[in-house]
Amino acid sequence: MAKMNAVFLPGNKQVEIRSVAIPQPGPDEVLVEIKASCICRSDLSLYYGNAVVGGEAAGACITGHEPAGVVVKTGEAVNEFAPGDRVAVYLAVGCGVCKHCRSGHHYLCAKWRCLGFTADGGNADFLKVPARNLLKTPDGMSHIAAAISTDAFGTLYSACRKVGIDGASAVGIWGLGPMGSAGVLAAKAMGGRVVALDPIAERRAFAKKLGADLVIDPLADDAMDQVREFAGDEGLTGAIDCSGQSAAHNMALDAAAPFARIAMVGEAAETTIKPSDQMIRKQLTVFGSWYFGMDEYEDILALISRHGIDLERLATHTFDLQDAERAFRMFDQRETEKAVFVR
Ligand SMILES: [Zn+2]
Ligand SMILES: [Zn+2]
CATH class of the missing domain: 3.90.180.10 (Medium-chain alcohol dehydrogenases, catalytic domain)
Structure with a gap:
């Protein structure tokens, strides 16, 4: 055999x-x-x-x-x-x-x-x-790109879509491993302004190259001020956490504007947040997002090809x-x- x-x-x-x-x-x-x-x-x-x-x-x-x-x-x-x-x-x-x-x-x-x-x-x-x-997948798409289009890009496409990113959005992405990096590509293609956060300098530099408008070390003393200045007005309209860290969850919730939509993508067994101040009175929508629906794949391919990602x-x-x-x-x-x- x-x-x-x-x-x-x-x-x-x-x-x-x-x-x-x-x-x-x-x-x-x-x-x-x-x-x-x-x-x-x-x-x-x-x-x-x-x-x-x-x-x-x-x-x-x-x-x-x-x-x-x-x-x-x-x-x-x-x-x-x-x-x-x-x-x-x-x-x-x-x-x-x-x-x-x-x-x-x-x-x-x-x-x-x-x-x-x-x-x-x-x-x-x-x-x-x-x-x-x-x-x-289309003939012009490499096998490597095709593999990345599934869990890495597809997952973040789905999260960005649920966040509702468009040309008026100011979005924060926490955690810049492969998921967060794919999120930068998807959020930019959908027209959002993107601030990307990670404690690792190389990862921030990479996110900048991928098109993030601003990169920030979340451990810096003035990190929150920088996010607020970037978002302007009342805060971020959307956020995606790919880090699974409680500190990131809290920072994203604190930086969110009223009615913002927050996707949790990074796996986390537990976290501690302050629902009253961070969510309830700001009318936030906080949700989990995992992988993507098969029915989304056509749109995933369309976004990739139309924006030359x-x-x-x-x-x-x-x-x-x-x-x-x-x-x-x-x-x-x-x-x-x-x-x-x-x-
Ligand atoms: Zn995977
Ligand atoms: Zn079934």
């Missing part, structure tokens, strides 16, 4: 490259030859052995939930895709018929499985998925699958923005 290489993260910072059988697609499935797959902050939960999805069992699956590549084989019931199609892959595999699957939010399905956590993912030479999980700029490091141990170590130590396995 033909074999392929696949990356597993059993925990305790172990990275294992195993030789496994190339999967064969069932009637409604396809086999994708993976050309690019990104490392994500959530993969580090596997790396450390406390998976955010799937618990203890998660380490048993091939990792990688942000893959892109080319269809090489289709099951007999697949009519909408053919070998040679360029695709990105949606990470949530649902039942396909419940209300959440039908609305494009497969990650809310009671039976959902998550690529890279509870279903085999894309850090391998090939990936078998249901055809309905494929997101067709170069997603590959977010991929500061590329690695061979064989180099997975170094890739995860560098990503863990925040030495990279988006790190991508390429073949």
Whole structure:
């Protein structure tokens, strides 16, 4: 039986490259030859052995939930895709018929499985998925850009859309890892003015290059004054937290204008805020945002192409699958923005 290489993260910072059988697609499935797959902050939960999805069992699956590549084989019931199609892959595999699957939010399905956590993912030479999980990408889009267009850019596109960013918006983005950086690109393309905040100087410099109007060290004494001066009038009309830090939540809520909309994207087990002063009397809308609906992907591609957004700029490091141990170590130590396995 033909074999392929696949990356597993059993925990305790172990990275294992195993030789496994190339999967064969069932009637409604396809086999994708993976050309690019990104490392994500959530993969580090596997790396450390406390998976955010799937618990203890998660380490048993091939990792990688942000893959892109080319269809090489289709099951007999697949009519909408053919070998040679360029695709990105949606990470949530649902039942396909419940209300959440039908609305494009497969990650809310009671039976959902998550690529890279509870279903085999894309850090391998090939990936078998249901055809309905494929997101067709344009011929002119690189595989790296296609992979980044899913969890990194797609997630922040969805958050920015829910925040309601337009040409009159003043938006703060806290946490400038790959998510926050993608947020800068999306918010600027939607027409907002953007202030981006991170304690790491290199990350601020990178956000500036991506188009942030102002970058601020949130630990600086005058950080809040700078945000207020940038926002003008009553404060920020929108904010996105990608840091998961309580200090950032508080700063965003304090800097928000009445009726502002605040998206929490960075994972946080708990936080402490002051609802009366920060939210209630300012009529804020504070909400969580996770990944994106499949129905949003057409608009994600449209925003990327109409604004000429170069997603590959977010991929500061590329690695061979064989180099997975170094890739995860560098990503863990925040030495990279988006790190991508390429073949
Ligand atoms: Zn991810
Ligand atoms: Zn379902």
